[in-house]
Amino acid sequence: MDLVRRPRRNRKSAAVRAMVAENSLSVNDFIFPMFVMEGKGVKEEIKSMPGIFRFSIDELLKELEEVVELGIKCICLFPNYPEEKKDKLASESTVEGTLYLKAIEEVKAKFPDLLIMTDVAMDPYSSDGHDGIVEDGEILNDETVEILCDMAVAQAEAGADIIGPSDMMDGRIGEIREALDDAGFTDVSIMAYTAKYASAFYGPFRDALDSAPKFGDKKTYQMDPANVQEAIMEADIDFDEGADMMMVKPAFAYLDVIKALKTNFDIPITAYNVSGEYAMIKAAAQNGWLDGEKAMMEMLLSMKRAGADIILTYFAKEAAAILKKG
Ligand code: PBG
Numbered sequence: 001m002d003l004v005r006r007p008r009r010n011r012k013s014a015a016v017r018a019m020v021a022e023n024s025l026s027v028n029d030f031i032f033p034m035f036v037m038e039g040k041g042v043k044e045e046i047k048s049m050p051g052i053f054r055f056s057i058d059e060l061l062k063e064l065e066e067v068v069e070l071g072i073k074c075i076c077l078f079p080n081y082p083e084e085k086k087d088k089l090a091s092e093s094t095v096e097g098t099l100y101l102k103a104i105e106e107v108k109a110k111f112p113d114l115l116i117m118t119d120v121a122m123d124p125y126s127s128d129g130h131d132g133i134v135e136d137g138e139i140l141n142d143e144t145v146e147i148l149c150d151m152a153v154a155q156a157e158a159g160a161d162i163i164g165p166s167d168m169m170d171g172r173i174g175e176i177r178e179a180l181d182d183a184g185f186t187d188v189s190i191m192a193y194t195a196k197y198a199s200a201f202y203g204p205f206r207d208a209l210d211s212a213p214k215f216g217d218k219k220t221y222q223m224d225p226a227n228v229q230e231a232i233m234e235a236d237i238d239f240d241e242g243a244d245m246m247m248v249k250p251a252f253a254y255l256d257v258i259k260a261l262k263t264n265f266d267i268p269i270t271a272y273n274v275s276g277e278y279a280m281i282k283a284a285a286q287n288g289w290l291d292g293e294k295a296m297m298e299m300l301l302s303m304k305r306a307g308a309d310i311i312l313t314y315f316a317k318e319a320a321a322i323l324k325k326g
Pocket of ligand 1: 121201275276
């Protein structure tokens with residue numbers, strides 16, 4: 001054949017392929033989500049998330065030696081609270097010395113250079129298992145935002161670097177920004193969960209936190225998987241309200257949404273590679289149906305290709321180890 005264009009020439013060896021690669025993964029892009037629980041000496045594997053654990057604070061600190069050694073720069077902490085500490089107003093979230101705030105303080109004291117992103121939402125502390133205050137089966141918006149502001153300030157006081165409101169209430173980014181600024185935390189960043197969908201892919205995470213909704217679903221606040229235009233509208237609002245970074249969640253089934261935000265906004269875009277996406281690959285790999293490592297790297301790379309600057313992923317440690325080997 002008399003071909004002028006032979007695209008295969010740029011694929012002919014590992015060296016050429018490396019040279020022309022358009023996207024790559026770096027450990028600098030990863031945020032590692034971790035679960036903390038009460039007790040001492042506890043390291044409990046989450047059934048639906050093989051390789052991911054709930055740690056008591058002492059064990060978390062041990063685990064972090066390894067995480068930091070791998071070059072991971074940021075973790076995202078989530079607390080698992082016993083049922084008896086939960087109530088309708090998530091009161092536990094701002095109690096002085098409570099597990100979550102104590103964990104932030106202790107991690108910061110031991111690893112001052114490690115960034116800590118926190119979770120701002122009521123569900124870990126809510127007896128209703130919802131992200132907001134429930135009244136007559138409805139989730140109250142503005143009243144919830146007040147609680148979220150207190151939570152954010154308490155977390156900033158404990159040493160959080162990045163506040164992550166994962167609740168999807170309207171107007172919370174601006175209110176949280178103002179509350180942080182008023183309390184003197186002008187340097188504490190906000191990672192807005194901008195386009196967070198009402199997704200079945202959060203199942204394993206809710207196991208990890210025992211935080212599944214006690215009734216109904218989260219569709220009156222989390223987004224409809226059918227929509228992308230609405231994500232841009234949410235992003236407009238979060239941008240105007242002062243978000244430093246914006247997130248799309250889940251990631252793998254929403255690559256088009258990542259792309260849409262990356263194209264339209266000039267702040268870092270984050271992909272949350274959620275628990276169900278992790279569990280799918282792990283389950284298939286355990287059955288010998290997929291090469292787990294290769295599928296993981298391909299999944300993560302797809303998020304970079306779509307435009308993600310940052311990836312929150314339970315694979316962070318594993319992927320970091322592979323990247324370190326080179
Ligand atoms: C709740 C929250 C959820 C996740 C992070 N924060 C679950 C939910 O909205 O029900 C899910 C993360 C994951 O699945 O990995 N505020």
